[in-house]
Amino acid sequence: MSQKRRTFLKSLGLTGIGLTLAPNFLQAQPAIPAxxxxxxxxxxxxxxxxNGKGIPGVAVTDGYNVVLTDASGRxxxxxNATADFVYIAIPRGYEFNNEKSITRFYQKIVPxxxxxxxxxxxxxxxxxxTKHNFVVWADPQIISKEDAExxxxxxxxxxxxxxxxxxQNTLFHGIGCGDLVWDxxxxxxDYQEALAISGIPFFQVIGNHDMNLDAxxxxxxxxxxxxxxxxxYYSFNRGxxxxxxxxxxxxxGTAKKYIGYLTERQLAWLEQDLATVRPGTTVVVSLHIPAYTRQHERNNEKEPSIGGVVSNRKELYRLLQPYKAHIMSGHTHFNEKIFEGENIIEHVHGTVCGAWWTGPICYDGxxxxxxxxxxxxxxxQWYYKSTGxxxxxxxxxxxxxTMASKPEHVAVNVWNWDxxxxxxxLEDGKRMGEMTRETGLDPLSVELHEGASKPSKHKWVEPQATDHLFFAKPSAGVRTFAVQVTDRFGQVYRDELQLEKLESAVR
Structure with a gap:
């Protein structure tokens, strides 16, 4: 063995242990595999x-683990090198930093x-x-400049x-609940320009039409x-x-194919995130695909589509059990409320784009x-705001x-019903009782969407069964028929029609 090689091995601490090294071991080894x-x-x-003063107790994360800042805010x-961002759960009492309504609470990791x-x-x-408001924009889903405008x-x-x-000065923020564009x-x-018009900070949810389809x-x-x-995935606080x-x-891994599923990495992160939250707190979870809907039941199908609900939702429910939870979702282009136990409500939202920008309604009306x-x-407290x-x-x-299946009945669609x-x-001002709820097709959706020739913009749109239709058969000789709806917060809404006129202004 040469003196130079002996000296080198000694510097490695390998002399005297009988190792024979392959020649390539002595070459420089890459720090990162090829x-x-x-x-x-x-x-x-x-x-x-x-203002230079540290904020204690703020949750900081890399998407894997969560730590809290110390007394000096550090x-x-x-x-590890697979983490993309370091980001914070903005604490209550602070503004949401944003650029033209796009919130910025993270930094790209460049080690x-x-x-x-x-x-x-x-x-x-x-x-x-403590008092503040927020809006949920589900599925703007723009596919053309016309849609964007x-x-x-x-x-x-x-x-x-x-x-x-x-x-003035009412606090508002927004949540873009996925399918911000349509591939x-x-x-x-254009989507960002639309948010900037509102002037409020928006947080974003990724939808199936916001993904790189060639990945x-x-x-x-x-x-x-x-x-x-x-x-x-991330969290923040307000009030x-x-x-x-x-x-x-x-x-x-195949274009336009996906399932509703929460990865182990997210669930493990969520478990840590919620560990920083006192039990009994109100938690609002926003995701794109609903945790659950009952659309398959309305369609007489045995089980929901794997792309239409979250397959492992039970674990999400378990993690949310100690809290008063509201789940915000979109994806479906219909409106529905789902109740899981006593403390979880899911709000499945009608969409900003309606039935894909083909007219004034979603396909459930x-x-x-x-x-x-x-x-x-x-x-x-909540309500649904119809555009325009x-x-x-x-x-x-x-x-x-109006409805061929119930030709003697007045029908009403109450889309945010629970x-x-x-x-x-009411008949001629006299209260008659509660209307009967049944599953069916919204008449306006049938008019606008049913059949292979309509709507002309997207001919594949069809009416979908909904369970927020209500019916009553007017008594003989009645001149006025009124519908009075009282929501869960005591707000009363009313509409009336003259029964001698079979037509009604349908909006």
């Missing part, structure tokens, strides 16, 4: 502060020498946020008018969304409410629109003869 993921560790650190988190420093500067709200001209302007109808990534800019795995399908909006956003669209939620402490119509527009009445609502009818 193929496969880099799994090296990265130390994240920084400070969360307002954190340190051992991460140097296995370390990355990320400070987060927050600004205190000028008011108490309609989104800006009608939906965004409607939201702006709604915001202006509230007292056309160049239209994300080889689910992980790769989120690249464009992350580039524009940051993490696909007494803890908000969570999840990615439940699992891409299976729900008007194109969005959900509005008013928060007071830990309590939520007053907030009092909460039902549509169809006169006798079992705590009351739907009554």
């Amino acid at each position: 193929r496969g993921q880099n799994l090296s560790t990265v130390t994240l650190s920084g400070k969360v502060h307002a 954190y340190e988190l051992l991460s 140097q020498r296995a370390r990355f420093k990320a400070d987060f500067e927050l600004k205190r709200l000028a008011q108490d946020d 309609q989104l800006k001209r009608e939906s965004a302007q409607d939201l702006k008018q709604l915001l202006n109808s509230y007292p 056309k990534f160049e239209l994300f800019e 080889r795995t689910d992980e790769g399908s989120t690249e464009k969304f992350k580039e524009l909006f940051g993490p696909t 007494e409410v803890h908000y969570v956003v999840l990615d439940d669209v699992f891409f299976i 729900t008007p194109s629109g969005y959900g509005v939620y008013e928060v007071n402490g830990s309590e939520l 119509l007053p907030k009092e527009h909460q039902l549509r009445v169809y006169p006798v003869g 079992p705590s609502w009351k739907v009554e009818w």
